[in-house]
Amino acid sequence: MADFDIPEIKEYTPVPDIKEGVMAHSKPYVAKPDFQEPLGYPGELVENWEQKALDKLDDLRGKYRSLQVFLDSCVKCGACTDKCHYFLGTADPKNMPVARQDLLRKVYRRYFTFAGKYFPKLVGAVDLTKDVLDEWYSYYHQCSQCRRCSVFCPYGIDTAEISMAAREIMDSIGLGQKYCNEILVKVGKIGNNLGLPGPALVDTMEGLEEEVEEDIGVKVAYPVDQEGADILLITPSADFFAEPHVDGLIGYGKVFHEAGLTWTVSSKASEAANFGMFIGSYENMQSLAMRIREAAIELKVKRIVFGECGHAWRVAYSFLNTLAGPFDFLDPNYPVPQHILEITKDLIDKGKLKFDKSENDHMTLTFHDSCNVARATRIGDEPGSQFTTPREVIKAVCNNYHDMEDGTIHDETFCCGGGGGLLTDDLMEIRVKGALPRATALKNVTKNHGVTHLAAICAICKSQFTKTLPYYGFTMDQVVSVHQLVSNAIILTGQETE
Amino acid sequence: MSAIGVLYALLFYTAFLVLIIGVGKKIYQYATVPAPLKIAVTPAPKTKAGVVLRLTKEVVFFASLFRSNKWTWIFGWLFHFCLLLVLLRHLRYFTDPVWFWVDLIQPFGKYAAFGMVAGLAGLWVRRLLVDRVRYITSLSDHLMLALLMGIAITGLGMKYVLHTDIILLKEFAQGLLYFDSSAWKVLPADPFLLLHLTLVIVLMFIFPISKLLHVPGLFFSPTRNQVDNPREKRHISPWATELEAEKNKMQAS
Numbered sequence: 008m009a010d011f012d013i014p015e016i017k018e019y020t021p022v023p024d025i026k027e028g029v030m031a032h033s034k035p036y037v038a039k040p041d042f043q044e045p046l047g048y049p050g051e052l053v054e055n056w057e058q059k060a061l062d063k064l065d066d067l068r069g070k071y072r073s074l075q076v077f078l079d080s081c082v083k084c085g086a087c088t089d090k091c092h093y094f095l096g097t098a099d100p101k102n103m104p105v106a107r108q109d110l111l112r113k114v115y116r117r118y119f120t121f122a123g124k125y126f127p128k129l130v131g132a133v134d135l136t137k138d139v140l141d142e143w144y145s146y147y148h149q150c151s152q153c154r155r156c157s158v159f160c161p162y163g164i165d166t167a168e169i170s171m172a173a174r175e176i177m178d179s180i181g182l183g184q185k186y187c188n189e190i191l192v193k194v195g196k197i198g199n200n201l202g203l204p205g206p207a208l209v210d211t212m213e214g215l216e217e218e219v220e221e222d223i224g225v226k227v228a229y230p231v232d233q234e235g236a237d238i239l240l241i242t243p244s245a246d247f248f249a250e251p252h253v254d255g256l257i258g259y260g261k262v263f264h265e266a267g268l269t270w271t272v273s274s275k276a277s278e279a280a281n282f283g284m285f286i287g288s289y290e291n292m293q294s295l296a297m298r299i300r301e302a303a304i305e306l307k308v309k310r311i312v313f314g315e316c317g318h319a320w321r322v323a324y325s326f327l328n329t330l331a332g333p334f335d336f337l338d339p340n341y342p343v344p345q346h347i348l349e350i351t352k353d354l355i356d357k358g359k360l361k362f363d364k365s366e367n368d369h370m371t372l373t374f375h376d377s378c379n380v381a382r383a384t385r386i387g388d389e390p391g392s393q394f395t396t397p398r399e400v401i402k403a404v405c406n407n408y409h410d411m412e413d414g415t416i417h418d419e420t421f422c423c424g425g426g427g428g429l430l431t432d433d434l435m436e437i438r439v440k441g442a443l444p445r446a447t448a449l450k451n452v453t454k455n456h457g458v459t460h461l462a463a464i465c466a467i468c469k470s471q472f473t474k475t476l477p478y479y480g481f482t483m484d485q486v487v488s489v490h491q492l493v494s495n496a497i498i499l500t501g502q503e504t505e
Numbered sequence: 506m507s508a509i510g511v512l513y514a515l516l517f518y519t520a521f522l523v524l525i526i527g528v529g530k531k532i533y534q535y536a537t538v539p540a541p542l543k544i545a546v547t548p549a550p551k552t553k554a555g556v557v558l559r560l561t562k563e564v565v566f567f568a569s570l571f572r573s574n575k576w577t578w579i580f581g582w583l584f585h586f587c588l589l590l591v592l593l594r595h596l597r598y599f600t601d602p603v604w605f606w607v608d609l610i611q612p613f614g615k616y617a618a619f620g621m622v623a624g625l626a627g628l629w630v631r632r633l634l635v636d637r638v639r640y641i642t643s644l645s646d647h648l649m650l651a652l653l654m655g656i657a658i659t660g661l662g663m664k665y666v667l668h669t670d671i672i673l674l675k676e677f678a679q680g681l682l683y684f685d686s687s688a689w690k691v692l693p694a695d696p697f698l699l700l701h702l703t704l705v706i707v708l709m710f711i712f713p714i715s716k717l718l719h720v721p722g723l724f725f726s727p728t729r730n731q732v733d734n735p736r737e738k739r740h741i742s743p744w745a746t747e748l749e750a751e752k753n754k755m756q757a758s
Contacts, residue, residue, distance in 0.1 A: 022637075024636055025637055068538070069538060070538070070742075070744055072539060072725060072727055073540060073727045073728070075535065076722045076725050076726055076727075077726075079718040079719075079722055080718055080719040080726070081716065082646075082719050083643070083716070084570070084577055084581065084628075084638075085577060085635065085637060086569075086570055086573035086574050086577055087573070088638065088641065089637065090573070100637065100640045100641075103637060103640070105641050106641055120714065121714040122714050122715060126645075129643070129644050130643055130644075130645045131644075131645070154546060154728075157546050158546060158572070159569055159570075159573035159574075160569060160573075161563065161567055161569050161573075161719075162722055162723050162726050162729075163727075163729035165544065165546065165728050168544070289541065289748075290748070293748075324735060325542065325543045325544070326542055326543065326735070328735055328739045329542060329543065329739060329740050329741055332739045342736045342737070383544070383546070384547060385547060385548070390547065390549060390550065393547065393548070418546075418547070
């Protein structure tokens with residue numbers, strides 16, 4: 008099944024003894040010039056890349072306070088060393104957050120600090136060489152930017168910020184990652200990560216309408232580019248066809264329908280994902296975010312709502328106002344943007360939705376807090392409502408629910424192992440190994456509490472789990488969308504019930 | 506022994522200037538480099554008052570470290586708390602009359618150096634024994650522990666083994682404070698004292714160029730000091746505003 012050893016699931020995830028260099032071979036494919044240049048990067052490694060890389064590092068530390076402060080502040084206390092799922096799954100010490108940061112920090116010290124310039128050996132500062140660059144490429148693509156380490160750091164040092172900066176530096180000298188950069192070019196050209204053109208999108212959505220009508224006898228609309236709709240729905244493109252994502256999309260449509268809200272997706276901005284964040288590029292992130300603003304203006308909507316997607320919700324919740332705001336042309340009575348779960352939860356609270364919870368009785372659910380949602384956003388009004396809102400919605404539509412153990416949920420949740428631009432086949436080994444802590448917690452709740460299904464609210468989590476959980480003895484169909492559960496249980500007005 | 510006293514006085518002034526200017530420059534840098542995006546680690550407070558509370562918990566109790574690792578927390582917190590007591594206790598050498606609250610903590614401050622040593626020893630043992638921590642440790646990390654340990658042990662040495670003339674020392678300290686060069690000469694040339702002062706001077710010199718920058722760094726960490734309100738309030742940095750203006754100009758022309 009795999010050309011690497013699959014870690015064995017134990018009763019808990021033990022902190023391994025370090026094994027130096029065991030993941031040094033893990034490297035994603037390098038982006039071809041066709042997928043570098045449209046993003047504003049050189050096609051291949053430039054001649055004087057050492058100097059160019061240092062210039063970029065200097066530029067970035069003048070632009071991002073996080074980078075400058077984080078490069079200076081680490082005291083090597085070790086608090087983060089056992090917190091990364093990739094370290095726990097591989098035992099490679101360079102997957103400890105502090106060691107991952109140090110790959111960049113030791114170069115920063117060598118060229119930009121007094122101690123590193125004059126006493127490099129003392130403080131572990133090194134020259135920027137090809138070997139160092141190779142390590143950057145390898146280990147900065149073994150970070151899913153999930154921020155779990157930053158929760159535990161006494162100074163809040165976020166390795167995601169460091170790995171974003173490192174990727175931006177590598178892109179700027181012509182060493183980009185194929186997966187991320189191809190996708191970014193595709194969104195720019197076609198409108199979504201999957202390269203699904205407008206007519207195909209219309210086709211797909213019409214197919215969903217027919218499917219739902221056949222299923223429940225109610226005509227629920229799944230509109231594309233409908234001018235004047237109340238809501239512009241921005242959702243990850245996986246929602247348009249992949250299982251279990253699409254069942255979630257069906258659910259959003261049913262909720263809007265029952266609430267009497269008109270909505271539409273846009274063929275221009277048919278993608279919630281924004282991989283500009285993964286490569287640390289403000290400019291690319293912004294140009295993608297602007298499509299959403301333009302689509303909202305063109306379609307004359309009143310509100311923007313995001314579907315189930317983790318990093319997309321981070322870019323939406325935390326950055327959209329910065330990148331593409333102000334949104335003063337939208338209805339001021341609603342936050343911009345909103346999460347689909349905020350809509351559903353609000354309708355449930357107001358008693359506007361009717362459910363037959365027994366429709367989900369064949370399952371016992373648990374919920375996977377997606378890293379970006381858990382540690383970089385809110386869903387709802389109160390700090391921490393990003394944990395309660397999805398659970399309350401699940402419990403409103405299912406009878407059987409059990410949380411995974413403390414220390415693996417809420418803001419201590421383990422990343423699925425496929426985030427941050429790693430969801431590609433050429434990184435399968437690190438993805439499978441990185442999924443170990445989550446798989447372990449899932450196994451426990453399966454064994455002890457009879458949980459049968461894992462609900463998630465992120466396209467990357469869903470794709471990663473359906474692909475990697477089978478390595479640990481689960482099946483693909485044990486992964487479900489939260490709005491799939493809503494869809495199963497909701498009873499629409501006029502629906503045929505047996 | 507007037508020459509030694511004058512030498513130490515000059516070293517202290519230099520070290521003080523390096524410390525103040527060096528850390529001042531770093532603080533200026535941290536304050537002026539923009540944070541272009543909202544990156545608070547959530548759940549994060551929705552108000553400034555909430556942020557003050559969050560940072561206070563980090564500064565006073567090392568809240569995140571407590572969640573992370575109880576051993577590192579107990580040793581780290583013990584060291585820092587005792588260091589604070591010791592520092593405050595040292596105010597008695599610079600104030601005349603001694604402030605009443607400095608007198609109040611004197612009985613605790615006297616023993617705090619033992620806490621410092623215990624905390625540092627614990628952290629050092631972790632550095633040597635835990636393979637993960639050993640892996641990330643540089644020579645400078647050992648030297649930093651040695652330096653702090655040296656300061657604590659020489660301090661204890663004066664208190665419990667070989668006393669120095671504390672009256673004269675206070676006169677020297679007052680001389681430093683009031684630029685009274687005639688008082689510099691009175692510094693007692695006792696081995697523990699001179700070693701103690703030397704190490705403290707070294708610490709002051711390296712503060713702005715070492716990991717001791719974690720002290721100002723903590724207050725400027727965007728993941729901890731930002732308010733969670735990105736939807737309510739547009740957050741934009743000066744360079745991003747410029748970038749937008751340029752783009753708009755290009756589109757217009």
